[in-house]
Every structure is written in C-alpha cells, then in structure tokens.
Amino acid sequence: MKARSFLIAALCLLAVTISLFVGKYPLTLEGIFSDPVQQSVFLRLRLPRTLVALFGGFALGLAGYVFQTIFHNDLASPDVVGVSSGASVGAAFAILFLGSSALLITCSAFLGAVLVLFLTLFLSSLQKNRGKATIVLAGIAVHALAQTALTALKLEADPERELASIEYWLMGSLNDVTLTTLPSLLPVVLLVSALLFALYRHVLVLTLDDTEATLLGARVKGTRWGLLLLATLLVASVISVTGLVSFISLLAAHVAKLLVRRHNRTLFLLSGLAGGILLLFADCLTRLTAAELPVSVFTSILGAPALLVLLGRKQHE
Amino acid sequence: MKHLKRTASFLLALTLTLPLFGCDAPKGTLTLTDQAGRTVTIEKDPEAIVSGYYISTSMLLALGEKNHLVGIESKAETRALYPAVGLDLSIGGYGTKKAFETEKAALLQPDLIILPYSLKQSADEISAVTGAPVLVVNPESDPLMQEALSLLAEATGTQEKAKELTNYVDEAISKVQTLESTPSVYLAGSDLLRTAGSKMYQSTLIQNARTVNVASSISDSSWANISYETLLSYQPDYLILSSACPLSVEEVLSDKNLAALSAVQTGNVRKMPSLYEAWDSPVPAAFLGSLWLASVCHAEYPVSAFEQTAEEFYRLFYGI
Numbered sequence: 001m002k003a004r005s006f007l008i009a010a011l012c013l014l015a016v017t018i019s020l021f022v023g024k025y026p027l028t029l030e031g032i033f034s035d036p037v038q039q040s041v042f043l044r045l046r047l048p049r050t051l052v053a054l055f056g057g058f059a060l061g062l063a064g065y066v067f068q069t070i071f072h073n074d075l076a077s078p079d080v081v082g083v084s085s086g087a088s089v090g091a092a093f094a095i096l097f098l099g100s101s102a103l104l105i106t107c108s109a110f111l112g113a114v115l116v117l118f119l120t121l122f123l124s125s126l127q128k129n130r131g132k133a134t135i136v137l138a139g140i141a142v143h144a145l146a147q148t149a150l151t152a153l154k155l156e157a158d159p160e161r162e163l164a165s166i167e168y169w170l171m172g173s174l175n176d177v178t179l180t181t182l183p184s185l186l187p188v189v190l191l192v193s194a195l196l197f198a199l200y201r202h203v204l205v206l207t208l209d210d211t212e213a214t215l216l217g218a219r220v221k222g223t224r225w226g227l228l229l230l231a232t233l234l235v236a237s238v239i240s241v242t243g244l245v246s247f248i249s250l251l252a253a254h255v256a257k258l259l260v261r262r263h264n265r266t267l268f269l270l271s272g273l274a275g276g277i278l279l280l281f282a283d284c285l286t287r288l289t290a291a292e293l294p295v296s297v298f299t300s301i302l303g304a305p306a307l308l309v310l311l312g313r314k315q316h317e
Numbered sequence: 318m319k320h321l322k323r324t325a326s327f328l329l330a331l332t333l334t335l336p337l338f339g340c341d342a343p344k345g346t347l348t349l350t351d352q353a354g355r356t357v358t359i360e361k362d363p364e365a366i367v368s369g370y371y372i373s374t375s376m377l378l379a380l381g382e383k384n385h386l387v388g389i390e391s392k393a394e395t396r397a398l399y400p401a402v403g404l405d406l407s408i409g410g411y412g413t414k415k416a417f418e419t420e421k422a423a424l425l426q427p428d429l430i431i432l433p434y435s436l437k438q439s440a441d442e443i444s445a446v447t448g449a450p451v452l453v454v455n456p457e458s459d460p461l462m463q464e465a466l467s468l469l470a471e472a473t474g475t476q477e478k479a480k481e482l483t484n485y486v487d488e489a490i491s492k493v494q495t496l497e498s499t500p501s502v503y504l505a506g507s508d509l510l511r512t513a514g515s516k517m518y519q520s521t522l523i524q525n526a527r528t529v530n531v532a533s534s535i536s537d538s539s540w541a542n543i544s545y546e547t548l549l550s551y552q553p554d555y556l557i558l559s560s561a562c563p564l565s566v567e568e569v570l571s572d573k574n575l576a577a578l579s580a581v582q583t584g585n586v587r588k589m590p591s592l593y594e595a596w597d598s599p600v601p602a603a604f605l606g607s608l609w610l611a612s613v614c615h616a617e618y619p620v621s622a623f624e625q626t627a628e629e630f631y632r633l634f635y636g637i
Contacts, residue, residue: 158392159435161506164511178545179574292547294542
C-alpha cells in the first residue's frame, strides 16, 4: 500500500512540475529567476493556475468520495444534490445582470450552489422518511428546477455576447486564473478539507447501513447533512472559480480505490490527490491547443474511458 | 332568349374579370438561392419585409428599404441606428438569432422574411406558416457578407444601390492598403480574453486596416477564449477593445497581469468607437472599423480622414 501511495505522490509531483512549465509563454528555470517578464508570468499566472488545478482537483476528489460514501453509490457525485446546476444558474445570472465581473460571477455561482443545497435539504426534510433516497429525489427535483431557470436565462441572453459567456462558463476553464483568484479558493478548500479529515470517523460510520450506524450511537441524519454541506461547500468553491468541471469528482475516488481497498484516511487522501492529478493533466492538455479548449473536454476524454474500464474491472471482480 | 343568354354571358365574364382590375399588375417572380443553400421563389420588389436579424436590417436600411420594413428583430431599442434613420421602433420584436416569432409575423402578411443562418432549420416551416418566402443570410465572414448584401439587393431589386455601396467601401479600403508598415493587433471581443481567429469576420476587419491579427493561428469560426499567457505570448503592438468589451482602457492599462505586454507599456490600448452601430459586426458600415483601426495604428492615415468618411457614408447610405 505504501508503494502505491508513493506512486500517487510521485505522480502528483510530476504533474505539478509539468504544469509549471507547460504553457503559451515559454518559461525557463533560469529565466524565472533573472527575467522580470518570465518572473511575472510564473508568479502571477502559471503558479496560481497550477495551484488552482491541484487544490481544485483535490477538493473535487474529496467531495466525490464523500458523496459516494454517504449515498452508498459508486456513481454518486455532487450533482446528486443539484449543486452544479445551482452554480450554473448563479453564474448565468451574474453574466446577464451583474456585469460579467469575474469576482461577481464567482460569488454568484457560489451562492447559487449553496442555495440549491439548502433547498434540496429543506425539501427532503419535509418528508417523513428522511433517508438517502429522499435527499436524492429532492436533489433531482431541484436540479430540474435549476435547469429550467438556466434555460430561461439563456433565452434572455444576447447570443453573441452573454450566451457565449454562459456556455463557456458551463464548459469549465482555468484560463482566467491569476494570482487574485487564489484568495477566493484556497482558504475554503484548505479549511473544509481539514475539517473533513478531522471528521473522517463520521464519514466512515456512514459506510455502514443506517440501522447499524444508529446502533453504534451515530446521529445518522445530522452527520449526513453536515458532511453533505461540507462536501458541497468544497465543490461550490471550486466550480465557482473554474466553471463546471466534469468527471473529476466521480472518477478520483475510483482511481484511489484501485490502490487502497479499505476505507481509511489514506484512501480519502488518495481520492483528493487523484483528483488533483487528473485536473492538472487535463489543464496541461488544454494549454497545448491553439484556442485553449475548455478543461471539461479533456477531463471527459480522460475520464469517460477510465470510468468504463474501472466499471468493467469491478464487474469482473 | 338568345339575347338574354348573350347578356348573361357578358355579365358573368364581367363579374369574373372585374376583380383583376382592382389589383396591381403581376410583378413576376424571382428564384434565388439563399445562404443556407435553399432555393427560394419570391415576388419581385417585395413591399412588406420582416427582418429577424439586426445585420440584415442594417443592410436593408443601407439599400434604402426602410419604408418596406414592416417588422424587425427584437431588442430594436438597443440599436442607435434605427432612431437615427427614423425607423419606427414599434415594428421590433419579431425574433432573435435563437428564435423567430412566426405567429406574430404571419399577422403582418409579409412578402418576404429574412432570417439568420442559426434559424435555417426552421426556415421552411416559417415559410409554410406565414405563406411568405424566407431567405436565410449568413454574413459571418467578409465574402459571406458581400454575398448576403447581393442576395438582399437582388431580392429587393436594389442592385444599383448595392453596387454603389460596394464600390464606396472598396474605394475607401483601398486608400489604406498602400500604407507601408503592418503593426500587429489583438482584438478583444466581449471579454478581454475572448478574441477572433482567422475565420472570423473581425480578422478581415484587422487585415483591411493593413494590420496583422495576432490570433490568426486560431481557426475557430466563433469567438475563441484564450488565457493571459497566450495574450502575453502574442505581444501585439496594439490592444483593441471591441465596443462590446465591458472593460475600459484604464482598466486594461492598470491590469497587473498585462504589465509585461508591450502594447500596455507603450499605452497602445484603444476602445473601438461605435457610431450608430458596432463596427466589429458584419454590417455595411463595418469597413469604418477598419478605417478607424488604420487611423489608430498608422500615423500616415489621419483620424480626420476616417471621420470624414464615416460622416459621408452615413449621409449617403442612411440619410443621417
């Protein structure tokens, strides 16, 4: 297990190194220390972009693990509670009515994601049976509602300007990441990730059946809601900066489970690292294209076949 | 009896013929191929036209068809050109690039409907419902814009006016083609990091100003999103903000991420003005965008020459 963990750590280091030196502006190690322009590109653009890809992917990987554990479903992702749709509505609203400022789009997307989560939890609390299935059903309803709102906003959008901005946001990209992006992402990711690690024992309890967990003295409903809230905050903080990034939260935990079979903190950490590596490599690939394609194009190209292989392998086992 | 039969036959013939005298003489028809490749038969010299696209509306106005427009696209109140030429804004609201108000248009009983290329799939259905022929236009590049103008001119019988317009534009553009230097230009679209590649109309606008588009390696046919790094690697001589870009020149000059850009260091950042229309759109007046750019990038072509042409153009073709 240790060897496999080291392999992931080495791969992560490699991805970070490649990310620091792949881009449209040619950088050399010598130039970073001697040329002021290269120094500025490295510190203001390349390093922040690498950090956002690493920590953003890490956060998505952790959140994916939490969702799959809570819902006892290997295909569960933050979309289950409609968080991506909520963020999309928030971003589209800002693009249309708040003047397209990057900061306002980020804040509005974050608010949209959080509001949708609260709406989902509120709707599920109205039911007598407040189990996992109720949350999923409420999530589906809220997701549909948010998609309708998004369609209405798209219809209102000017096709040549606002609609293009909305569509581009929906495809996800790290093109706009600069030094000023970091304060809106890193503190939330670091704080919430640390909290999730500290609460890992509670995540572990939710791998059990609800009755078993209750017999062990766990407050299942409260724990589930609390963990969902934290995982959603992680996802919201990332996608409000990058736009929608597909597959990472779904795939990262599966990759980690290939290396570590038992649920423990190492598996949790590896899920995050796998997410970080996937997003770093996908973002490096976007930088090699002439018009810098959206990052979701590459996360899907990398993710879809990998997921099929993993599912096939699981079936075989 | 025989006399009665003759009188009855005469009266019947008269009854059947009379309605014909109340109508205009038939104008004849015209068969055209629109820019979606559809064959369309229209009545010559249509008198009630609905234009569902601001670019075709601007073209029709330049061709002198203002009085034949009975319906135009939605958000007409946002177009400064329309009140300037005296177009009644209440005829707006018949569609966007995404959808067309078919039922509303049918009420106008138009002779001709013009639609953007994005609605080409609905063209036949709209024609069937409204009973009017539908022409699809696609002026998204310079040659396609010329083609769209010729198509509309042929449909409205205004070929002479179109020729006059084309000659005027060609002559104006030729004046800047003799300029010696060819500075490089980055054109920001609706966002600083959104630009036009070689297949976009805006790339032709840049070339016509005897300047070079730094993003010509991008082959997307729509606005392409790039990163700060890509922009820095381009190192354009001039950074031009289109009229749709929400940023001001001051904001770009103070953006620390662009401090290494020579255009920023030399202060060569400008915002494209828009007199009546956005000149980075493929409207007939788009050549003024090229002339303005030439006046910014070439000292030999003075701003006064551009201003004089702009004033003359709108006076000659729009009556402003």
